Amino acid sequence: MARWKINLIVLWIGQFLVMSGMTMITPFLPLYIQDLGVHDAHQVAMWSGIIFAGNFVTSFLFQPLWGGLSDRYGRKVMLLRSGFGMAIVMTLMGFATSPWQLLALRIVNGVISGFMPAAVALMSTNTPKERIGFALGTLQSGGVAGSILGPFIGGLLAEWVGFRPIFYITGPLLFCASLLALFLIKENFDAAAAKKKPAISTMEGFKELKKTKQLPALYAVTFVIQFSMLSSMTLVPLFVQELHGNGSMLAFYAGLVSSITGFSNMIASPLLGRLSDRIGSVKILAICLVGAAVSFVPQALVTNIWQLFAARFMLGVFMGGMLPSVQTLISKFAPKGMESRAYSFNTSATSLGNMLGPIVGGVLSGWIHIQGLFIMAAVFLFANAIWVRKALFPGRSGTEENAGGTG
Known part of the structure; x- marks a missing residue:
């Protein structure tokens, strides 16, 4: 093997x-x-x-x-x-x-x-x-x-x-x-060459990475994905209760709706990753950003549990294409020798979304309810798609095939 x-x-x-x-x-x-x-x-x-x-x-x-x-x-x-x-x-x-x-x-x-x-x-x-x-x-x-x-x-x-x-x-x-x-x-890593490079602080590393304008846009994708998902996550069981009532199988349906996004994500990730090797990660990321934004909209309009189930299944499919595409593009755009640092800032963006999503969602839910949080997530994802479009499609020289300074 x-x-x-x-x-x-x-x-x-x-x-x-x-x-x-x-x-x-x-x-x-x-x-x-x-x-x-x-x-x-x-x-x-x-x-x-x-x-x-x-x-x-x-x-x-x-x-x-x-x-x-x-x-x-x-x-x-x-x-x-x-x-x-x-x-x-x-x-x-x-x-x-x-x-x-x-x-x-x-x-x-x-x-x-x-x-x-x-x-x-x-x-x-x-x-x-x-x-x-x-x-x-x-x-x-x-x-x-x-x-x-x-x-x-x-x-x-x-x-x-x-x-x-x-x-x-x-x-x-x-x-x-x-x-x-x-x-x-087994890892192919030239430790001697890496140690010859001057050590730089975390802030200096971030400033160096920020010079590659594609990276902040990719970090924003990661943050928005986590923020959008977790801002409404804790309220989904209550929304299921609102749609289904207090009848039998409530806990089962709440768990099913909460987990279906993860299941479709798990299935779609390898398939969309393989497709990105053929048509390009930038295209997959752009399609999935718009698709995820569109998938949030019907969640605010559903009238029964099965409509919510279908919408969240589709959301998971598009989510499954975003994070692998972001990770692939980070490897392409990160300066050589700074790949791990580039990925670590992406993980920080994940943690920040995990922290702020539930807090902001909990505060805003009293005013705009969970339906408003779904629309808010859609707006953020659309806005992020525009940012990604400008950062990753500035012209032929900006495409991933011609990305300079990649690892």
Whole structure:
């Protein structure tokens, strides 16, 4: 088997385990906080929000630092640092005896995280150019599969073995995935040449990357995707209740509508990644941005559960083409030797969208309701499509085939 394919398989498993481990806590987090001695409903809700967000805050701040070190010392090193580190921290969460301890561990987890950007950077720099779209699309499907199945697996395990053993299971699984990466992943990286380059700070790195005007537009795509999805995510079950009523199967329909976007995303990512290798990532990104914007509009107009189901399925299809296209284009436009740093800022954009989306959505929902949030998401995606059009299609010299300064 070709080396890049072995890397892809191992990293897919790693992506799946990391994302499932990160999201496995979601269904029982409030219950675990109660188990830690907090029983007031308002206090439980407050602690749940703070603990859940703590990981994203530090991830947003520290990803560019790890990206710079990755470009200097290698992507595999950063991959192993993150994987083994998260395995230890995840296991320790099972020993927490207070919400403060759990919050501290979530913050530490965000600090040492970075498995996904390191995996993307490694794949993009160690895969034949004609197969990058397919490789990154497939890698994306692993993360999406983990984020879909993580809450489901976490809920089942909570029923079967209790809360704390879940952490004792997840930590060793992440450790095993890191061992696989240690022994099976091979990276072509010229450490001597990388160390000869002058070390630059995070801000200097950002200023250098900002000179390539395509990169800020691509970061904006990542932010808008996460912001648009999460601004209404927590309100979807209530919207399902509004459409379906309080009859039987409400919880099932709410879960189905919430997860269908992820399932269609997981299916579409490798297919659209393969198509982008044929017709170009810029075209796929442009089509998917407009398609996702259009898919949000009918969600504001639906009158029954199945219409919402269909609209969110189509949204997932277009979402499945956006992130792999962004990752492929970052590899094309990033200055040589700064690929990992470029991906790390993209991960920071993801974390920022994850933080601000639920907050802004929760605040605005009182005035514009979830239907207004759907329209807002459509407007943001259309505006982002225009920005991408201007940044990536300025003329023949600006197309991805003629992108200068690429890695």
